[in-house]
Amino acid sequence: MADQREVAIVRWPGRAPSSQDGPADLLAAYHLQTQAEKGEAVADVEGLPDRYRVEIADPRAAFVNDVVLLALSGDTPVGCLVVTASVDGRCEVKRLWTDPAFRGRGIASSLVSAALVHAEARGAGVVRLSVWKWRAGAIDLYERLGFTVTESWDERDQLVCMERAV
Template identity: 55%
Template structure:
């Protein structure tokens, strides 16, 4: 891949007052894909578990106090990452999603890098995340960015918990 193949992506914080921000579509794609990968495909967004539906319907409320990063390619939202507010110096990264057609071009790394820089600048000392065991590409990405598998804090089957010291 040459540098001309890489999309020009700008990462910014989600603006809850901007309905065209694209976060809803990104979260919808993330949750529908995740449910399908778990073996419980959902054809209608309304059939998603309530906690996931709440994120789609009202991301501003669902992620109040958290930071939502959005990657843009031109005018299109093509990636997102939620960074929870740190508790005792530890924050969690979740809901990483990038447009499947643009994967492999560094967007996820840029989202995570922006999150890690913001956390370190804000005084957090640990970034944590959980990822489904079958998302081997994501696990390899996280390991390449310095995350290591740790004892689980979430006991759901097939979930891998990882952390990185900042």
């Protein structure tokens, strides 16, 4: 049975000592699932491409110029999202992940909403993101939150690029 405690959205790293590892486990789950969905499943983190292993091994360094938002149930991270620094008035949302045991509780929506508030406070006029086309639930979520499909800025096949004004 999933923990029913309230979930709080916080900026990481924060002050909670038990969330020191922050998003590492969530990022590992995100990347392992993504590799499997792309038909390139690997047995564990060691099989992931270097660029993803770096994020998992040291999220603080990997996202030093970005903001990491965590959803915490107590002191346990149950969701994460990265907001990149604003460049030319645009921020990007990436690595949105919610622990499967905590899905259906509005955590992803809360993380995206917090990212929009953060982006606007930092002077961004647009928030953009890319999502794999087979993640229909995620695309539906982003559309409900006001994102629209836009011309792709990424050359990878099967990515849907979306953006929203803040």
